[in-house]
Amino acid sequence: MSGGAHTWVGTAHGPVHAGTGDQYVQVQEKPDPWSFRRVADDHLAALRDTFVPPPGFAAARGRLRTTRTVFLDGTPGSGRSTTAAVLLAGLGAYRELLPGEEGEPGLREPDVVSRGDLLLLDLSAAGRDRWDALHPDLPALRASVREREAHLVVVVPHGEWLAGALRPFRAEIGRPDELGVLRRHLEVSEVPFSRFPVPAFSEFLGTDRTRSMAQLADFTDLVKAASEADTAGTLAAWADTALRSFRGRRTEVAAQVAGLGEAGQRALLLTVALLHGEHGDVVHAQAAELLRALGGPVDERPLLQREDLAERLSAVGARIGADGCVRFLVPGQDTEVREHFWDTMPEVRGSLGRWAAGLPEPLKPEAAAHLAAAHLRTGHPDALHELAASWCAKGAAEGAAHLLARGLRDPAHGRETRRWLYERTRARPSPTESLVLAQVCGNVLSLTHPFQALVRLHHLSRNEGGTRHGVAALRELVATDPRVLPQLVRRVLRDEHPADPRVFLDACPAEAVTEGAAEEVLACWSLVFGALPPPAWQPYAARWLHHAAASPLREVLLAVLVGAAAPLPRGRGALFAALYACARDAERAAPGDPARAAAVSEALLARLTAAQRAARTERGAVV
Template identity: 45%
Template sequence: MNHQRSSTRVENPQGFVHTGLGDIHVNVGAHLQDSDRPAFRRVAEDQLVRLRRVLVAPTGMGEARALLAATGSVILDGTPGSGRTSAARVLLREHQHDSGVFHELLPGEEDELSLHDPALVEHGDQLLLDLSAADDRRWSAARADLPALRKTVHERHAHLVVVMPHGGTLDPDLQYYRVKIGRPSGLDVLRRHLRMLGVPYQQYVQPDVTVTEFLREERPMREIADFADLVRRARETALAGEGFAEWCAAARKARNDRRKEVAALVTRLGEAPQRALLIVVSMLHGAHADVIHRAAQLLLRTVDFPSEEMPLLQHKDLAERLSEVSADTGPGGQVRFIELDYDSAVRAHFWDHMPDLRPHLGTWAAVVVELNDPHVLPAVRDGLVARVAGEYLRTGRGDGLASLAERWSSGAASRARLEAAVSALTCALEDPAHARDFRERIYHWCAHRRLRGEFAQVLVRVCADVLAASHPDQALLRLYYLARRERGTARALQALCDLAASSRRLRRRLLDRLARSDLSPPDLRIFLRACDPVPLTDFSGTTRALVEEDGVQRCLITCWHAVLAELPQASWQPHAQHWLRWAAHDTEPRSELLLDLLVSAAEQCEERRGEVFAALYASARDAERTAPGSLARSVEITERLIRKISAAQGLEPTIPPPASDEETQR
């Protein structure tokens, strides 16, 4: 089954941004630094756990599980709607390890590595290659690279699940890894969803004519999941005495096309306040009556409708006005339409038939999310943003949603508006039809566009908490561009380093990106934060540490050389001292490597070589005082460093190095 979508809450900082092709200058408001909302990556993990619980194993799931465990690879085939993509995600979730990360492979997208590139895979990674909707050209190109990808996956003890296009051809040498996924029982799927949604077992275990009729067709898993959710919502709003049969009937009715019904209602409601209330209830469905009342007033003000001069006590009360729009208020004060799922039909009507209203709705939504009202809860804000974004995406107007997110982030935007901007972009990234387009948009925003207001910080959160959940390589690249342009804050830099720390492969990719850059001061600033020797020398779960790889060594020498040659000593000395302290703490041969890399980088400084060598030696002496281990070990590292420096200069030390402070005091 396809995974469940949910609203996503991510929050972000505030400040002024000056942008262009050069630096981004940002001052971040302190009140946006922290949040009590869950990070998206935790939300995404929760969704995956729920998916595993709700999945009714399709035919072939056991065979696929055994093949993946035995070979590290499996290729899933099946008809659309059979649950093949959800099965792929669950299979990978079962092989989650601390040493690897989950990521979806996106061959052909901006700066994505080719499938045959070994750098694509790290030890223990879980890789999803979803080509279920690929055309013949994309599938043919991917098929040619699959043997090389499988080889790398096997060598690095990773796991790969490929979802192939239904009816696509497969080379003979890959046929062994193909597993046919078949649809599970529709009734079993519906009942599993109902159970997970809290519907009592005794309610849905009995045969029901509506359910039988609904499942008579072979419906996609997504449709069955949506129907189960409608039943759940019908149950929550049902009258006393109504049972499962009535809930299912209401769910079936909600699936009908209601365009003519809504159009007739709008025709009857000719007054602006009536239509405003109708729109507001559809956009804030389930919100408290106080919020509905205030939001309706704000919408009228947004469209410049003149205020009524009638005495207050002669106004219609909210209950009467709600009855006019086929809505009422529940026991807890929440306002809903009487008919199930009527809100979506109302939204679609106004969006489709009053296009001039669209920009006003974006402006109005930004005001509503900022309301200081105890009933404007995070779920209310998220629901409003998701509904506005949903209409843009439903009608294929991703550009309008992108502009709206930028506008919400302009100026000195409040925390609530920044959260709304991130939520809007998250909706787009979760939409299968628009996700690729928005990943490309975010790339161009981060790398090339002028970013006004707080939009740079919105993008930091989108990349770090949303995009990184399934596409960490793309998130890394976009955070790199943001980090090298920011000034006055280190939010992008911190997010970039945190992401690189989550995977050896990502740290390797970041070092490679830096070594291939123009090595400007912003790049070197990133390098000094990313070159922590502790993870570079860690070999947990692998046969060798990153620092022992030839490619990584070349990157480190290139970047350290630029640091030593271009930056003032005061900026790099603390990092060099940390490097040397860790050399004293670590064991051979990595300790020796750390010294060799520094000396090799300094050796390339040509006419400044002697000056840089002297600065490195001074750094080693200073590092002795704060080394975590024994002083003798630190002194030994300093002595080895001076011997390597002398050898690099073609000299032999004629005098012993100066005594350490402790030796001098004896």
């Protein structure tokens, strides 16, 4: 938990967001590198497992369930953002509102709330100007939430005033019990403990008890690392070690690096920090690659005259464990070493990026996370985006995707990454970049900001050339999140982009159509009929008819096709004939019950006949 903003997400196809810092998850095996949604699920599971309800939580939860709206306040560091996430996650998958960004509706716009939505508006870090600008829109947002039977949690800047009509929905939380938070994290991390108090815990918390919930999570992670490095130790000893690491070992690490006179030793030290916990063979091979990337000398001594890996690791304060993996003896030293080299040797940054691009695919996500954290920590999201672009140029798609995913989840620089994605999807990306943009927008951004993902994937679908990554991701988004379909069809109808008829066919299957969206979908099909020849649209119409055969919306779907063709007087007869021929072909290839497929063809013919008669009657009336 923290008082800042982390990002956790919920179900595999629902948007969720919560608060900052890292949430640590213990899993039995590494997830697939592209499994952004599985990782999201793990984050939310860890959030729920480690959450300790603060004072006022029960009242806030009751207010949310009875009034559908809560304006949540609390002191910074009390876990406001995480509490808001847990409040909403208890009801299902939710999404975050970011008014003012590309693709995000304003708080007064009708699209901002869909029926049954769970919404988070986190303004915990908003300055006075932003709060004053958004505060007048909150009553309208609250009214939309009530009308559409949605739920809303707004995290307000601490101590800010609320308009009189909003005050009944205000809830304030206190700080949860710090020792309780430590105990919960230790339990989840499976760190054995026998008793409290532990002197190092008291020293860490201090008398003023002002540690943020994120700091508590980081500290207990260091306790966990200490317990793994010294399995025979005690909780008190692990806590002492963790406290030293938490306070920082910058001076010790600087002295350690200064004492390593050989380039090969420093390359090994940095490799262990970047690939901490990887197998010894991997560390050995990649240390040599890093030395080469940094221009270090080649060791020309005979093999048997060189130090073995265990000896070399000992010289840099690391060792090979019983599992064959390499770790530092001191918990947290990997972070300290990475930050030391990054901050004091800026000339190595470019070489590190090029070295990491050449890593085997299973290693790229970890290296990408470290490089992204370094760029973001030092306030250079632009350099992170340039690195991602360079990795795309080298074909390192998975690593580039992980760089950008980390940028999206960063509370301080996520907006810049979202903006960069917007600009890149409007350009003409390479095939590799198209794949990366589709993955990041479709599997990361869509979880928390589906409307922004829609806008970016729509641009990408128009501009990606011969690849189909963007339109495939757009189709998946439309299929899994029904809220975005109305906005997509409105964009197609509004923009009149030459690529949009084909984008619509690819991204809007019949399965995604609701009765409420039928009128606008009909208008899109009318664009298709007017812009494309029958061979281009008939395969899509056939799949549309296949779905209609088993759908309770059969008549609505048939009305869409016929209604889209009817207003086109030029060649209307030929168009009707092409539709009916398509239905007969679809009938022969239809899955399932042949009688039901034949019934669809007959129903379509009846509608076409009725439309033709109506057109003749209209012409007769005009004459």
